[in-house]
Amino acid sequence: MPIVSKRHEEILTILGSEGIVRVQDLAQRLQVSVETVRRDLRPLADRGTILKMHGAVGLAHSGGEAPYERRMRENSKAKQKIARAMAATVRNGETIMIDTGTTTSFLARALAQHERLTIITNSTDIARTLAGRNDSKVLLAGGVVNGDSGAVLGHDAVAFVQRFHVDHAVISAGAIGIDGVMDFEPDEAVFAREVLSRGQRRVVISDLTKFTRSALVQVCDLSEVHQLFTEATPETSIAAYLADAEVQLCGLFA
Known part of the structure; x- marks a missing residue:
């Protein structure tokens, strides 16, 4: 399933470079509400692209950190x-x-x-x-x-x-x-x-x-x-x- 919005691309770019990021911080970076970010994250999580955890998210394949x-x-x-x-x-x-x-x-x-x-x-x-x-x-x-x-x-x-x-x-x-x-x-x-x-x-x-x-x-x-x-x-x-x-x-x- 393809990325459905430019904001999805921005989210994945941020997670790819920074690892685990708080949902609240993502909202501030993207200049949208926390609820909007949560809606954006839902399809990414459903596809297994990201992992949601305790108010934060990270790329599923990275576990929050890039290789050493x-x-x-x-x-x-x-x-x-x-x-x-x-x-x-x-x-x-x-x-x-x-x-x-x-x-x-x-x-x-x-x-x-x-x-x-x-x-x-x-x-x-x-x-x-x-x-x-x-x-x-x-x-x-x-x-x-x-x-x-x-x-x-x-x-x-x-x-x-x-x-x-x-x-x-x-x-x-x-x-x-x-x-x-x-x-x-x-x-x-x-x-x-x-x-x-x-x-x-x-x-x-x-x-x-x-x-x-x-x-x-x-x-x-x-x-x-x-x-x-x-x-x-x-x-x-x-x-x-x-x-x-x-x-x-x-x-x-x-």
Whole structure:
């Protein structure tokens, strides 16, 4: 069955580039009412083109996120800037726990010249990047390996990181907003939540696109984050929420 309206094409373009999007946000983007968007979404859902979930929608084939390699290419310059800014605050010899994510993968690359770090992670990519570098030591969580991202997840991975307390706990995010730091997958959210709780310093690194997205699972409230590194100042409403939660914005670029 063909696409029946130009608005359908616009909806699919937005979902294709951004993953899961709230219905309310779609209505604002398309400058129509929420009820109109819901009517537009109904035939797409009936055909199996999209999935509707808790006030949000995503493409059926993507599960809300593009494959990992594609996500590594998306907004990569901003992610590299964020990673370099965060890495500059880590001193040689310190301990750092990092979860799986594209921005955290760039952080690993930015830490490659550091010396004598102890890195605890569930990311096979981060482990490969930093293992054996400049007398640094990598401790990799055990568990079930995700074939796309290389993340190690599950009960064993969570139990592993519960053994440690580190100087810096750093996580990425699927989305950031008034509901806090969010992720797309429950297992990833559980692991990220545990990582954040292990750090003397609790840091989220995320590019600005995450402030316009929606995700399904809460990782933590904003008040549980000490610092957020991003590439530019978020829009006023989000910046106000961050200020109210006493989250320090870092790594800003003109």
